[in-house]
Amino acid sequence: MMSAAAVQAIDLVKWFGKGDIKTYAVNGISFEAKYGEMLYIVGPSGSGKTTLLSMISGILRPNSGRVMVKGQEIWTLPPNDIADFRLNNIGFVFQDYHLFPKLTTVENVAIPLILKKQDWDESLQIAMEFLEVVGLQDRAELPPVKLSGGEQQRVALARAIASGPDILIFDEPTASLDGVTGRRIIGFIKERLLTEHRSILIVTHDSRIFEYGDRIIKMEDGKIVEVTNGGTREE
Amino acid sequence: MRFPLPGLRLNGILKIAFKLLVNDRGKFAALIVGITFAVFLMVQLTSVFAGILSKASATIINIGASVWVMDPAVNNPLNSIQLPDYILDATRSIDGVNYAVPLYSGAALVKLHDGTYQPVSILGLDDSSLVGRPELIQGKIEDIFADNGFIVVKDEEFPKMGNPKIGSTFEINDHRGVVVGIARVATSGLFGMPTLYTTFKRAIQYIPSPRFTMAYILVEPKSAADIPYIKQEVAKSGYLALTNREFQERIANYYKYQTGIGTNILIMTLISFMVGLSICGQTFYTFVLENMEKFGALKAIGAKGYELVYMILFQALFTGFTGYGLGVGLSSLLITVAKRNVPNYAASITFFNLGLAFAMVLVIVAVSSYIAVRKVIKIEPFDIFRG
Numbered sequence: 001m002m003s004a005a006a007v008q009a010i011d012l013v014k015w016f017g018k019g020d021i022k023t024y025a026v027n028g029i030s031f032e033a034k035y036g037e038m039l040y041i042v043g044p045s046g047s048g049k050t051t052l053l054s055m056i057s058g059i060l061r062p063n064s065g066r067v068m069v070k071g072q073e074i075w076t077l078p079p080n081d082i083a084d085f086r087l088n089n090i091g092f093v094f095q096d097y098h099l100f101p102k103l104t105t106v107e108n109v110a111i112p113l114i115l116k117k118q119d120w121d122e123s124l125q126i127a128m129e130f131l132e133v134v135g136l137q138d139r140a141e142l143p144p145v146k147l148s149g150g151e152q153q154r155v156a157l158a159r160a161i162a163s164g165p166d167i168l169i170f171d172e173p174t175a176s177l178d179g180v181t182g183r184r185i186i187g188f189i190k191e192r193l194l195t196e197h198r199s200i201l202i203v204t205h206d207s208r209i210f211e212y213g214d215r216i217i218k219m220e221d222g223k224i225v226e227v228t229n230g231g232t233r234e235e
Numbered sequence: 236m237r238f239p240l241p242g243l244r245l246n247g248i249l250k251i252a253f254k255l256l257v258n259d260r261g262k263f264a265a266l267i268v269g270i271t272f273a274v275f276l277m278v279q280l281t282s283v284f285a286g287i288l289s290k291a292s293a294t295i296i297n298i299g300a301s302v303w304v305m306d307p308a309v310n311n312p313l314n315s316i317q318l319p320d321y322i323l324d325a326t327r328s329i330d331g332v333n334y335a336v337p338l339y340s341g342a343a344l345v346k347l348h349d350g351t352y353q354p355v356s357i358l359g360l361d362d363s364s365l366v367g368r369p370e371l372i373q374g375k376i377e378d379i380f381a382d383n384g385f386i387v388v389k390d391e392e393f394p395k396m397g398n399p400k401i402g403s404t405f406e407i408n409d410h411r412g413v414v415v416g417i418a419r420v421a422t423s424g425l426f427g428m429p430t431l432y433t434t435f436k437r438a439i440q441y442i443p444s445p446r447f448t449m450a451y452i453l454v455e456p457k458s459a460a461d462i463p464y465i466k467q468e469v470a471k472s473g474y475l476a477l478t479n480r481e482f483q484e485r486i487a488n489y490y491k492y493q494t495g496i497g498t499n500i501l502i503m504t505l506i507s508f509m510v511g512l513s514i515c516g517q518t519f520y521t522f523v524l525e526n527m528e529k530f531g532a533l534k535a536i537g538a539k540g541y542e543l544v545y546m547i548l549f550q551a552l553f554t555g556f557t558g559y560g561l562g563v564g565l566s567s568l569l570i571t572v573a574k575r576n577v578p579n580y581a582a583s584i585t586f587f588n589l590g591l592a593f594a595m596v597l598v599i600v601a602v603s604s605y606i607a608v609r610k611v612i613k614i615e616p617f618d619i620f621r622g
Binding site for chain 1: 246247248250251254255258259528529531532533534535536537538539542615616617619
């Protein structure tokens with residue numbers, strides 16, 4: 001049964017350091033990300049966006065609070081099960097893409113499928129279909145270093161969606177793209193990847209793409225200071 | 236912690252590991268060259284030593300007697316100490332001895348047709364039995380009893396005798412020698428001297444001898460079970476009885492521990508190992524460091540820690556085994572070519588050498604991958620997000 005919220009963060013707290021040098025990166029944050037929603041998490045550097053993203057994606061264990069993804073409280077799972085949960089339900093696009101330069105583009109896209117025990121050839125075949133989705137089928141056999149920044153971003157996108165995750169997480173997706181390419185990519189994400197069964201969370205401080213967000217959560221000093229909805233301020 | 240069996244998923248992961256490794260051509264080449272070179276040196280050095288040991292035991296291997304009786308001070312065949320005659324009688328009278336015969340072993344100078352002198356090794360076989368006789372490739376063994384008859388061994392030293400034929404003559408201590416047969420043996424000697432076989436009586440007649448003449452007594456026991464008793468009885472007379480293998484080990488130990496050859500070769504082998512270890516350890520560590528973010532990304536996507544460990548181990552083992560194969564191949568090639576072109580080249584690849592080099596490669600692989608695995612296990616995917 002599908003949960004009403006794709007992601008629920010409940011009173012999340014994360015600090016680093018000890019004693020006097022203890023610093024709160026996230027301090028009592030609660031929010032929901034719904035299916036069919038593109039949610040932005042924005043804020044200045046050091047506001048705790050990345051820490052929050054890491055906790056809700058099962059990468060960084062919170063000091064307190066709960067994270068429910070698709071109705072599953074992920075931090076109660078054993079470490080290997082969290083990894084499996086991530087693999088099956090969450091797709092990542094990293095800021096620097098983290099593509100493997102020694103693999104071909106199609107092999108890069110196939111990685112999540114290979115990690116999911118799919119047969120090698122079958123994985124490449126499926127990866128090829130996702131490369132077609134992002135319009136890079138003619139670049140399949142090239143190494144990623146031969147592609148432009150925008151193309152690499154699309155390869156990372158194809159990799160993130162290849163395993164069919166319901167949650168997509170983007171970390172600064174437009175940070176290394178020019179304005180036109182950045183808007184084109186976000187437009188593509190919203191138009192082609194956002195479905196009623198999928199929730200997309202984007203961490204960014206690129207105000208040029210704010211217009212595409214369904215909701216925008218603004219963070220400062222580890223706390224949510226503002227939530228706006230479709231460009232309209234929401235109390 | 237669950238430790239799942241490798242399945243299809245690992246096959247794909249190992250394929251990724253393989254591609255990451257071999258597609259990084261510069262580093263892969265450096266790793267392969269490092270291990271190949273180390274294995275080549277290790278196999279080469281230990282093979283040369285094995286060759287030296289084999290050649291040092293040539294007399295024992297070629298004569299092939301089951302039990303050798305000798306003076307306890309003898310530690311290699313060149314330095315035989317002559318035994319008094321009564322020891323032969325005493326040995327023959329031991330229960331369990333099927334037969335016991337004397338062997339002459341010594342060196343002499345022969346004067347060749349062209350007037351040059353050539354040092355040779357002489358083996359004098361028991362006249363009545365010819366125990367320890369070599370396999371003839373020309374001539375008949377009974378001709379050894381003919382006047383001045385000698386059999387020449389056709390090995391790497393054979394040309395030093397002027398490539399004699401049956402009927403060729405030479406001088407030995409003003410006695411005439413006639414080649415009556417040409418033989419082959421399993422292994423030639425270490426010191427580059429041609430080997431001549433003759434009868435015991437002729438040997439002591441032609442070559443100046445001290446008071447005693449027997450270098451060894453060759454014993455054939457009635458059964459292997461009699462050997463301990465024979466050794467015990469010989470020891471009571473103050474002499475030493477060793478089986479063929481024990482005598483070879485005694486010679487090997489002498490060269491290993493009393494001549495410095497073994498120590499020096501061991502040191503050189505260890506240096507080769509250290510060179511291989513440092514090249515591979517460092518290169519592999521750099522390779523893993525450069526891929527650290529990628530491993531972190533894999534972990535973030537959903538790879539588990541043990542899967543990354545498998546990747547590292549696979550890469551290290553693949554490199555190690557490939558380098559091992561190439562190193563052994565290269566070494567075999569060099570030894571084959573050298574043996575064809577350099578007379579007396581003492582090298583033989585044994586299973587022990589191969590095993591030793593393989594063990595050292597495993598150590599190199601283990602150390603290299605341990606350093607890398609420690610690093611990879613500690614990767615936090617969170618660091619990938621932080622950039």
